[in-house]
Amino acid sequence: MTKADNTAVPKKKKRQGPIRWEAVLPVVVLVILFSLYAKFFMDTHLRMALQWGLTSAMGVQVDVRELETSFFKAHMRIAGIDVTNSESPMKNSVSVGEVRFGMLWDALLRAKIVINEAVVEQIEFGKPRPSKGWVKPPEPIIESNEPGFLAKEGEKLKGQALEKVQEDYNENVFGDLASILAGTDSQVQLSKIEESLASKKMAQELDTWVKGKQKDWETRLKTLPQGSDLQALEQRLKKVKTKDFKSPQELQDSLKELDGIFKDADAKIKTIEAAGKDLDGDLKKANADVKALEAQIKADIKALETRFRIPSLDPKALVAALFKQYLDPYLNKFQTYRALAEKYVPPNLMKKGGKEADPAIQPRPRASGVSYEFGRPNSYPLFWLKRTAVSSQAGTSPHAGNIKGEILDVTTNQVLTRKPTIANLAGDFPGMEIRDFSTKLTVDNRGEASLIELLLNVGSYPIVGRDLIKGSDVNIAFDKANGAVNVQSSLRALREFELRLGNQFNNVAYNISAKNEVVSSLLKGVFNGMPAVTLDARFSGTLPRINTSVNSNLGPELQKGLSREINAKIAEARAKIEAYVQEQVGKTKAQIDTEIAKLRNQVDGEVKKLQAQADSKKKEVETQKEKAKKDAENSAKKGVENEAKKAAEQLKKRLGL
Amino acid sequence: MTLLLKQLFAFFRMLNSDTGHNQLAAGLSCGIILGFSPFLSLQTLILLFVLLFFRIQIGAAFMAAFFFKFVAWLVDPLADALGRAVLENEGLRPLFVSLYNMPLVPLTRFNNSIVMGSMVVGVLLAIPAFFIFRSLILKYRATFVARFKETKIWKAWTATKFYAWYTTYEKLYL
Numbered sequence: 001m002t003k004a005d006n007t008a009v010p011k012k013k014k015r016q017g018p019i020r021w022e023a024v025l026p027v028v029v030l031v032i033l034f035s036l037y038a039k040f041f042m043d044t045h046l047r048m049a050l051q052w053g054l055t056s057a058m059g060v061q062v063d064v065r066e067l068e069t070s071f072f073k074a075h076m077r078i079a080g081i082d083v084t085n086s087e088s089p090m091k092n093s094v095s096v097g098e099v100r101f102g103m104l105w106d107a108l109l110r111a112k113i114v115i116n117e118a119v120v121e122q123i124e125f126g127k128p129r130p131s132k133g134w135v136k137p138p139e140p141i142i143e144s145n146e147p148g149f150l151a152k153e154g155e156k157l158k159g160q161a162l163e164k165v166q167e168d169y170n171e172n173v174f175g176d177l178a179s180i181l182a183g184t185d186s187q188v189q190l191s192k193i194e195e196s197l198a199s200k201k202m203a204q205e206l207d208t209w210v211k212g213k214q215k216d217w218e219t220r221l222k223t224l225p226q227g228s229d230l231q232a233l234e235q236r237l238k239k240v241k242t243k244d245f246k247s248p249q250e251l252q253d254s255l256k257e258l259d260g261i262f263k264d265a266d267a268k269i270k271t272i273e274a275a276g277k278d279l280d281g282d283l284k285k286a287n288a289d290v291k292a293l294e295a296q297i298k299a300d301i302k303a304l305e306t307r308f309r310i311p312s313l314d315p316k317a318l319v320a321a322l323f324k325q326y327l328d329p330y331l332n333k334f335q336t337y338r339a340l341a342e343k344y345v346p347p348n349l350m351k352k353g354g355k356e357a358d359p360a361i362q363p364r365p366r367a368s369g370v371s372y373e374f375g376r377p378n379s380y381p382l383f384w385l386k387r388t389a390v391s392s393q394a395g396t397s398p399h400a401g402n403i404k405g406e407i408l409d410v411t412t413n414q415v416l417t418r419k420p421t422i423a424n425l426a427g428d429f430p431g432m433e434i435r436d437f438s439t440k441l442t443v444d445n446r447g448e449a450s451l452i453e454l455l456l457n458v459g460s461y462p463i464v465g466r467d468l469i470k471g472s473d474v475n476i477a478f479d480k481a482n483g484a485v486n487v488q489s490s491l492r493a494l495r496e497f498e499l500r501l502g503n504q505f506n507n508v509a510y511n512i513s514a515k516n517e518v519v520s521s522l523l524k525g526v527f528n529g530m531p532a533v534t535l536d537a538r539f540s541g542t543l544p545r546i547n548t549s550v551n552s553n554l555g556p557e558l559q560k561g562l563s564r565e566i567n568a569k570i571a572e573a574r575a576k577i578e579a580y581v582q583e584q585v586g587k588t589k590a591q592i593d594t595e596i597a598k599l600r601n602q603v604d605g606e607v608k609k610l611q612a613q614a615d616s617k618k619k620e621v622e623t624q625k626e627k628a629k630k631d632a633e634n635s636a637k638k639g640v641e642n643e644a645k646k647a648a649e650q651l652k653k654r655l656g657l
Numbered sequence: 658m659t660l661l662l663k664q665l666f667a668f669f670r671m672l673n674s675d676t677g678h679n680q681l682a683a684g685l686s687c688g689i690i691l692g693f694s695p696f697l698s699l700q701t702l703i704l705l706f707v708l709l710f711f712r713i714q715i716g717a718a719f720m721a722a723f724f725f726k727f728v729a730w731l732v733d734p735l736a737d738a739l740g741r742a743v744l745e746n747e748g749l750r751p752l753f754v755s756l757y758n759m760p761l762v763p764l765t766r767f768n769n770s771i772v773m774g775s776m777v778v779g780v781l782l783a784i785p786a787f788f789i790f791r792s793l794i795l796k797y798r799a800t801f802v803a804r805f806k807e808t809k810i811w812k813a814w815t816a817t818k819f820y821a822w823y824t825t826y827e828k829l830y831l
Contacts, residue, residue, distance in 0.1 A: 016712060023709045111763035369737050369771030372744050374757035 043067050050078070059136035060084040060093075074103040084133025085126070086336075087329070092129055095399070097122025097392070101385075112380040118388040124399040125429070199296040199581065203588035206289050210595045213282055217603045224275055224606075225268040230613050233268075236261050237621060241628070251632040258625040265618040272611045279603055286596045293589060301574075301581050319555040320548075323535055326468055327550070331539075373413065381413035394430050401429030401437075420444035433462045449493040456487040463505065474519065476527070479511040495543050503535040526558055668716030677714065678798075682791035684714035686783040688721020693729045693736075693779030695772055699764035729775055736774030743773050 047067035054062035065080025077100040085093040101118035240257045241250065375381065388407040394400050405425030411417050421443040428435040436459025444451045461483050469476040482505070489499040510527045514520035530553070538549045668681070687704055694701045708715050729736070744753065756762045766772045805811055814820055 018712050020710055020712050027709060106760070109760035109764075110758065111766070369740060369769045369774075371766075371769045372753075374750070374754040374768060376754055376758060379758050 038071065043069055047078075054083075055134070058083065060086045060089075061133035061135070063133075074105050074108055076101060076103075082127070082129065082133075084129065084135060086135050089133045089135050090129055092127045092133070093125070095122075095124040095127045096120060097124075101388075107380045107384075110380060111382075113383045114380050115385045116387070118385055120388055120390045121392060122396070122400060123390070123392040123403055124397055124401070125432070127397065127399040199293060199300045200588070202293050202296050203592065206286075206293060207588050207592050207595075209289070210286060210592055210599070213286075214595060214599055217279070217282075217599060220275060220278075221603060221606055224272055224610060225614065226610075227613065229268065230610075230617050233261060233265055233617050234620075237617075237624060240624065248632075251628065254628050255625065258621055258628065262618065262621045262625070265614060265621055269611065269614045269618060272607060272614055276604075276607045276611065279607060283596070283600055283604075286592075286599075290589070290592065290596070293592075297581055297589075301578055316551070316555060319535075319552040319558075320550050321469070323468065323537075323550055323552065326466065326535075327537060373416075375413065375416045379416065381411050381416045383410075383412045384417060385410040390425060392427070394428075398431035399429075400431065401427055401434070403427035403437075414445045418446070420446065428459075433460070434458060435460045452491040452494075454487065454489040456485070456489075458483075458485045460484055465511075473515050474523070475511070475513045476523065477511040478505065479509040481505045481508040481533075497543050497546060498540040499538070501535075501537040501539075503537075505533040505535070507531060508533055530554060530557055666716075668714055668720065678791055678794045680712055680714045681717050681794055682787050683711075684708070684717030685721040685790045686787040687713055688718040688723075689725050689783045689786055690779040691718060691722035692725025693775040693782075695766060695775075698766050698772070699761065700776070725779075729779075732775075732778065733771060736778055737770050738774070739777055740770030740772065740774030743777060744768065744770060 044067075046069065047064050050067065051062055051064050054064075061084040063080070063082040064078055065082075066078070068077040069075070077098065079098045081096040081099065082092045083094050085091045098121045099118065101115045104114045104116065107114035236257075240261070241254050373382070385407075386409060388410070390403060390405045390407065392401055392403040394402045403425060404427055405423070407423040408421065409417055409419040410421050411419075414420060421441075423439070423441040426438040428437055436457065439454070439456045441455075442451070442453045444453075463478045463481040463483050466478040466481075467475070468478065484504045484506070486502040487499065489497075491497050508531050510524075512520065512523050512527055514523060532553075534553045536551045539546050541547045668684075687708060691701060691704055694704070707713070708718050743749065753768070757768060765776075767776065
C-alpha cells in the first residue's frame with residue numbers, strides 16, 4: 001500500500017454529542033465491582049483497620065473477632081473485642097462479647113452520626129488469652145546535653161529521678177525499722193565516714209580565724225595608749241600653773257597648755273574607743289559564727305540520721321510506706337489514661353497550647369481551618385449516641401458478670417442536646433466474688449468549665465496474696481481479705497483533679513515474715529491484732545501535679561506497737577551519731593568558746609581600763625582648766641575691789657570725813 | 658494508571674489537533690475546581706461524575722487538578738481568611754443554617770473555613786479560566802503547532818516508516 005492510498009480514504013468521524021454515553025458501561029462495571037468488594041471484603045478490611053487503630057491508640061493488642069456492616073440499614077455489629085492487659089499480657093483487661101448499633105440515615109445524609117440505641121453485651125474482666133498479647137514497649141529516654149527543649153526534658157527527668165529516690169527511701173522505712181530493731185550495729189558504722197563533716201571543717205576554719213584575731217589584738221593592744229602615756233599627761237598637767245596669776249598673759253599661757261593636754265587626752269580616748277568598737281564587731285562575728293556552727297552541727301546530725309536511715313515513727317509516713325505498693329498500680333493506670341487523654345483529646349479542650357518549637361525545619365502542614373456548626377434547636381450534633389444499653393449475664397464464663405446499666409447522651413455538642421452524658425452501671429461478678437458494684441459517671445460540658453464526676457462503689461471484693469511491703473528485711477502481705485471500696489472523683493476544666501478513695505479491708509489474714517525473729521514476732525503481734533483495716537486516700541491538685549494524702553487506722557496502731565520496742569533503739573542510734581559529731585567537732589568548738597572568752601576578758605578588760613584612765617585624765621584637765629579660769633577671775637575681782645577701796649579712802653580723806 | 662496515562666496522551670493529542678478546544682478548556686476549568694476542593698467531599702464526587710458523563714477532557718482536568726492542588730496549598734491562609742469572612746457573615750447566617758441542616762449539603766463540608774474559601778476562589782477562577790484557556794489553545798494551535806509542522810524536523814519525522822505505521826494504528830484503534 002502506498003502513502004497516497006493511506007491519505008486517499010479519509011475516515012469520516014461521527015459527530016459526538018455532549019454526553020459521553022460510552023462511559024455508562026465502565027461506570028456500571030465499577031459500581032458492580034465496588035458492591036462486590038463491599039459485600040465480600042470490606043467488613044474484613046474494616047475489622048483489620050479497627051484492630052490496628054485501637055492497638056495503636058491504646059498501646060496494647062486489641063483483637064476484634066467479627067465485624068459486620070449493613071449499608072442500607074446503616075448498621076454495625078462488632079463481636080469479640082479483647083483488650084490485652086498491659087501488666088499481664090496473658091490476660092485481657094476487658095473483653096466485650098458484642099457491640100451493635102444502627103445509625104440514622106437521616107443524620108448520615110447531613111454528615112452527622114446519630115445512634116438511637118447501641119447495645120453492649122457480655123462484659124468480662126481478666127479473661128485469659130489464648131496467646132500472649134502485644135504490649136507497646138516503653139519509649140526510650142534520649143540523653144542529650146543540648147540546651148533548650150531537650151535540656152528542659154532532661155531537667156524534668158532529673159526531677160522525676162529525685163522524686164523516685166525519695167519514694168524509694170519511703171519504701172524502705174520498714175526495712176530500716178527492722179534493721180534498727182534487730183540492733184544491726186553495722187548501720188551506724190560512723191568510723192567509716194571518710195569525708196569530713198561540714199561542721200568539722202567549719203569549726204576548724206573558725207578556730208583559725210579566732211586564733212588569728214587573738215594575735216591581731218595582742219599587736220593592737222601594744223599600739224594603744226598605755227599607762228605610761230597617761231602618766232606623762234598627768235606629769236604635764238601638774239606642771240601647769242592654775243592659781244596666783246600675776247598677769248593675764250600668764251593665765252593665757254596656762255590655758256593654752258591645758259588645751260593642748262586636753263586635746264592629747266581626747267585623741268588617746270578616740271584611739272581606745274575605735275579599738276573598742278572593732279573589738280565589739282569581732283566579738284559579734286565570733287558569736288554569730290559560733291551560732292552558725294551549732295546549726296551546722298545539728299544539720300550534720302540530721303544528715304547522718306538520714307544517711308544511716310534512722311526512721312521516724314510518724315504514723316502518716318508509716319501508712320504511706322505500707323500502702324505504697326498497693327496504691328502504685330492504680331496511680332500508674334491513672335497516669336496511663338491521663339497520657340492517652342493528653343494525646344487524643346482536642347487541644348482546645350485540654351488547653352494544650354504553648355508547644356515547644358521544633359528546632360528542625362518542618363514542611364508547612366496543610367491547615368485544617370475552622371469548622372463552624374450552624375445548629376438550631378432540635379437539630380443533630382456531629383455525633384450523638386442517645387442511649388447505650390449495657391447488659392451482661394454471669395454464668396457463661398467465670399470472668400463474666402451480671403451487669404446492667406445505660407450510658408446516655410454521648411455527644412460532641414452538649415449545648416445542642418442540652419443533656420450531660422451520664423453512665424450508670426451496677427451489678428456483680430459472682431465468679432470473681434465481686435459484689436454490689438455500682439458506678440455513676442457524669443460528663444457535663446454545658447458550662448464554661450467542663451465537669452467530670454465519678455462515683456464508684458464496690459460492696460465486697462476478694463484480695464488474695466497482695467504484697468504491701470516486699471523487701472530483703474521485711475515482707476508484709478494481705479494473705480486473704482475482703483475489701484470494700486468507695487471512690488468519689490471529679491475533674492474540672494480537665495485540669496483540677498480530686499479523688500477520694502475509701503477502702504475497707506475486713507477479715508484480713510496477713511502474711512508477715514522478717515529476717516529477724518524479734519522483728520517478725522513484733523510485726524505479727526501488731527498486725528494480727530487488726531483484722532479490719534481502713535485506707536483513706538486523697539489525690540488532688542492541678543494536673544499533672546497531684547498531691548497525695550494517705551490515712552489508715554494501721555498508722556497509729558503501728559506507731560503504738562513499734563514505739564515501745566523501737567524508740568530506745570532509735571534514741572541509741574541518734575545518740576551514737578550525736579556523740580560522733582560532738583567528738584569530731586565538740587573539742588574544736590569548746591576551744592573556740594574558750595578562746596573567744598579569753599579574748600573578751602583580756603582585750604576587752606584592757607581596753608576598758610585604758611578608756612577609764614584616759615577619761616579620768618581628761619576630766620582632770622577640764623577641772624584644772626576651770627580652776628585656773630576661776631582663780632584668774634577671783635584675782636581680777638579682788639584687784640578691782642582693792643582699787644575701789646583705795647579710791648574711796650582717798651575720797652574720804654579729801655572730803656575730811 | 659493505564660486509563661490515566663491514556664487520558665493524558667489523549668490530552669496532548671487533542672491539544673495538537675484541530676478539534677475539541679471547548680472540551681479541553683472545560684477540562685482545565687473543572688480541574689481548577691477539583692484542585693481547590695477537598696479530596697473526600699461531595700463536590701469532588703459530583704465533578705468526577707460530570708467529567709465522566711459529559712464530553713469534557715478528563716486528562717486536562719486531572720492535570721489542572723494536580724497543578725492547582727499546589728496552588729490551593731499555597732493560598733490556604735488566604736482561603737481560610739476568605740472562608741471565615743463568608744461563614745461569619747451575619748446576612749448569610751440563615752442560609753448557612755438551612756444548608757447545614759439540609760440533607761446532602763453538609764457532605765460538601767462547606768462549613769469549614771478553608772473549604773469554603775477554596776470553593777469561592779475555585780468557582781470564581783473557573784468561569785473566566787474557561788474563556789482564557791480556550792483562546793490560549795486556539796492561539797497555540799494557530800502559531801506554535803502550525804509553525805512546528807512547517808519545520809524540517811517535523812517533515813522528516815512524518816516521512817519515516819514508524820510515523821506511517823503509528824498513524825495507521827491510530828486510525829484503526831484510537
